[in-house]
Amino acid sequence: MAEAVSGAVSGGIGNSGQANIGSSTTAVASIALIANDGSPINVGGSNPAGAGLSAGIGGAYLGASFNADATRTAGNIVIDSSNNTLSGIMDAINKGNFGVTASIVSDGSTGTGATPNRLILTSSATGQSSTMKITLAGSGGEPPDDALVSLLGYDPGGVQNLSQKAAASDTKATVNGINVTSASTSIGGAITGVTINALKVGASTLAVTKDTGGLTNAVNSFVKGYNDLNTQITALGGYNTDTKTGGPLLGDSTLRNLQATIRAQLSSSITGLQGSGLTNLSQIGVSFQKDGSLALDGGKLQKAIDNNYADIASLFAAVGHGSDPEVQFASSSAKTQAGNYAINITQLASKGTLTGNVALPAETTIAADTKWTITLNDSTPSTLSNTQSVSIPAGTYNPSQLATALQSAINGVSAFSNAGATVAVTVDDSGMLKLESTRYGAKSNLTVVGDTGTDISALFGSATPVQGVDVAGTIGGYTATGDGQTLTGAPGAPIDGLKLTITGDTTGPRGTFGFSQGYAYQLNTLATGYLGGNGIIAGRTKGLNDTVKDITAQRDKFSARLVDVEARYRKQYTALDTSIASMNTTQSFLTQQLAALAANK
Template sequence: MSSPGIGSGLQVDQIVAKLMAAEAAPLQAYERKTASYQAQVSALGALSGAVGVFQSALGSLTKIDAFRSLSAVSGDDKIFTASAGAKASPGNYNINVTQMAQAQTLTSNGLASKTSAIGLGGKTTLLFQFGTSTNVGYGIAGGGLPSAMHANGLADGSLTINGTAIATSADTNSAATLAAAINAKTGATGVTATAVNVFSTFGNVATGADGSYSLTVGGIEIAAQGASTNVGDGVTTAKIDTALESGPVRDALDAAGITFSGTAAAGTLEFRSASGGSIAIEEVVGGTVSGGLETAAGSANDGSTYTSATSVRLTSANATDITIGGSNPAAAGLTAGTSGGNLAGTFKYDSSPLTGVTIDSSNNTLEGIRDAINKANIGVNASIINDGSGTPFRLVLSSTKTGEKSSMKISLQGDGGNPADTALSNMLSYDPAGTARSMKQTAAAQDTKATVNGIAVTSAGTSINEAIQGVTLNVVKVGSSTLNISKDTSTLKTNLTNFVKAYNDLDKAIKDMTGYNAETKKAGVLQGDFTAQTVQSQLRKMMGAPITGLSGTLTNLGQVGISFDKTGALNLDTAKMTKAIDENFNDIAGLFAAVGSSSDSNMSFVSSTNATKPGTYAVTVTQLAAQGSITSLAAPAATTISDGTKWKVTLNDGTPSSLKNTIDIDIPAGTYTPTELARVLQGAINGNSGFASAGSSVTATIDAGGKLVLASSKYGSVSNIKLADAGGTTVNSIFGGAAPVAGKDVAGTINGLPVTGSGQFMTGQAGSGIEGLKIEITGGAIGDRGNISFSQGYAYQLNNLATSFLGAKGLIGSRTEGLNKNIKDIGKQRDAFNTKLEGVEARYRAQFTRLDTVLAQMQSTQAYLTQQLASLAANS
């Protein structure tokens, strides 16, 4: 143990401390530099935050929709509310809601137990299809009215229904007048009547070299053919049914208020008029013609006028039998007695995904069936109700969607070629187009119906979209009210005001950081800093330059009342802004947002990147995008699909091929018209969960030549489809050995420069003048397609500029990174200097310790000599 100076009295610690204080003086310079750098880093953080706040204020101005904002005000929001999008136009509308959308509900007959087994437990699939149906209901289909009635009417007392006399007379001389007389007593009978026009037997038509043929219903031509057409190549029952299902013929019938049930192919086609009157069913024959109405195929048609057979159809309101009586019911085409049954309607499958629910011995109870349907998540809710009767438990099925197209058809199929379980079929089958319906409809699927300024509109749900372009009506209840659509200038003014304020806040922050405060006599932390000055100067430069590429009248901020004052802050002239908005509302979007426009309706601007340069560019298309598809070699006739039919479908497969893109698809058994077959194929494929999860689907259509086209929904080189047999009806029996065609990507140039094609999208390649410009070509012709114009407004450019400031490698980020590196370097220098000081201190201590030792020795010698000299002096 030692203590420096204890021997000599030398103040070693104090001396070393003072020496070291002098040696450590340079450390203060390190600390000052560190503090300065840290203050700059903090200031840059504040600058970054201020730029971020400014960028946030730009968000509402960078998208074009923000400048097309319209307000939608309902006169009575208890009837409907409304919202207006970018494509809406100002105006006033009268809205009358007459019907609310609802889902279909089906109810089974009652069972005594909800847990007892139903049927034998064999595997049975419940197949649900959704579409549009006319369910005529329960009642009696009358026979054709005799000619005597048409001539003389129906004598009073001839007809009673459910014990109530129907008042008739000589004026009751048609199906329409008879139906009116019956409906006058509906309150007492519980029965309604409809006039029905029967489309009788039809032979497929052939025409000679001089022949021609046309068929009209209610004055609407539904089929026609010219000369020299063989049987099967012209008008057939299948083509009549196809024409009635969809397209212009169906639209014309709907517009005329003519509905139908049954099919021509089955000889059950019937037409009804909304007015209850008779409908003329006529054919016009010229030259040599065989086949046609009431004429067998191959038999000569002499062109005689055909008069459709008319009758009345009786429908029971509570689905009970109807009792017919009177002195002469046969004169009304009815038979005395009590009877009734399900009346044939129609069902048009809408190509929705076709899905099935498996019932077997593990779940063949009422509760099991309910749970299986709900678990399958197929668009149907199942529940059980107890009506309190002797057989109280009923299965209730409701579509999860509203609208006419949500009507259900339920068919049952067995497994491995075996029939469906009889008990399950007797309980659950439901076909609106047939009479063997096990379940009863307790609520019909229906659309929301309304008029807009007197024009009828419909919607499957309670929201009506695009009846007025760009407007959504959210219907609450039946009723009438008004709707006002007007420009929402207040939102735009608020956005522009916020933009000016946000810039001025940023400008003030920069001035405070870089300026000199005369009162405090202190300079800002970033005074003279290149980064802060660059941020400020680039923002001002960008806002001071006009926007290029605009076709409107507005090209600079001053035209909307925004200008710089002498201090560099923005001023907002609200009067000038209001005038610009009122007079040039549609042009303001281009002044702030990124805007693209096209001279071709089949070509549209999609997006751009920071590298995309504004301008007008010529577009040339050398190849249109195509879908992968397969087209039947001939038009399919009425087609029968056998039980157990499976096709191996490969959809949108890549290179190398992947097994997950090939799936076995079950095709439901049945006899289908070409249109029905297309819908069934589309629904069966799209209903597969494997394809759905991969985002793959198909469309199935009948082309202008009557051929069946099955196509991938995707476009481009990733689009392809292939079919192979896996059991039952063969692919070749439908498509005739047709080969699939692969999809193609769109190809061409933009401004003569190469592009990357992907599906229907063309994108400018990197490094070119059109880099990042993405457009969509949805159709049209090969060749020059006009121009795409693109401009970048102030908010869009400022947003990109702010992003370049704030990025990790951006202006502020790079500067901050450099300062932090300087701080680390100074820390290293300080640490090295401290290490050096430790060595200096050790050397000083060693030197003074040796000095202390020498002094102590000298002091000891001095003391000894002093003592000896003193002793000598005393002895002398």
């Protein structure tokens, strides 16, 4: 900065109270650019170095903090002499499988001192709250390696040795003029029962209506499918009076029984449809004609769609409805019989838990190199992969932060996550820390053993784990087997194979459960019985093939007997021929002798 003056003027920069002789002063300042929302900053222009800046994309959080999200995984990797290269670190992160993908990108720089390769870490989670924190710790209580800290250390609320190149954001939209946000590209709940997938920015109109056209087409396809089958059965087992010929299976009992069974099923009413106004095909306009085919009355179908849209599917599929909304249909088997069954629950399913018996203090310090051995959802005999060493991040936590850190550390173990085993960690109203498996039932269990660093007693006191139990009860008065929250009907009973999911917190009578087998389900079961590997047609085919084999064997035996008969007859003929020849010789000899005697008289 320069000042130029003239005339009899006193003062000036560095000349207070004296005649102004002029002066020149240089002021130097530095510029720091910090994004207050974590968005990257793009520095360009012709001479950014003139402002003390570097060209390119960078940026840091201003006044940010980091709070771990317990619903997302955390993980630990070990960097040692076997993988202390950029590619080795990348592979270790990717193998950790805890929601972060690592890659290496080269910026193309060359020459002495150039470092062209850049480690890029990308979260697999979306949403504005998505961020990450990378903390390094040495082994055995030693400090971490300074070079690794300089390369990887990143804390949105502290030292940021990595720079964020792209900030996470939520999906933002307006639905009927109401602002909505979502952490993913799917927006649910804005319209009841509808999930919107936002694929691009822009405006669109969404019309939510009943798919009456699709339903009508489905019923028409059902009618056409039956009529095609009926035509084929008639061609195979019928008699054509015009041509005076019968089908190849005319009179076959299997074909006749199949046709009669199908017609009987489609003519009967569906049982077990609690609260449904539809129980048979005629109520939706499907009825038999004189020639045995089905016809659809479009008017009746439309009336059923208008008045009983949700019940039409129950006429075709295997469904179940309970009077208690917390008794849900899971599945059934071909042996499950339709009907209404009373539900009685004697024991609710629970989870394996470890609940502390001492309240957590305002702050809990986890020592460096804290490792616990945790066994989660183990089986009998024990499975080695169900027991893992878990590193608990060092630091000072309030109760909520401690629960989040502990949950993230356990769920971040790849052996657990690969097996679908997870835990939930909470703090109850009394300040007790509660660790529980997210699985229900007798297979839900956990044990925690402190190895190094902070002992588990500092968090849980002298508490002992409690193993989960399976749901228990009866269905329709029949014995049922519990597995977690699933209650399965016992073999041999009408409820054989019926699986119900029991939730809620009430034991005792839980209302009734209606199970129905729709027409399409019944036909599918029938088809399996006829067409399966051990089905009726396979058995009938085997029987016919066995009959053919028997006839062939009998024919071969008869042919062999004919050969023997022919050989015997030929032998007898040869013997007879020899006898006749001998007799002819004898006759000739006697004739000669008699003639000689007559001549000598």
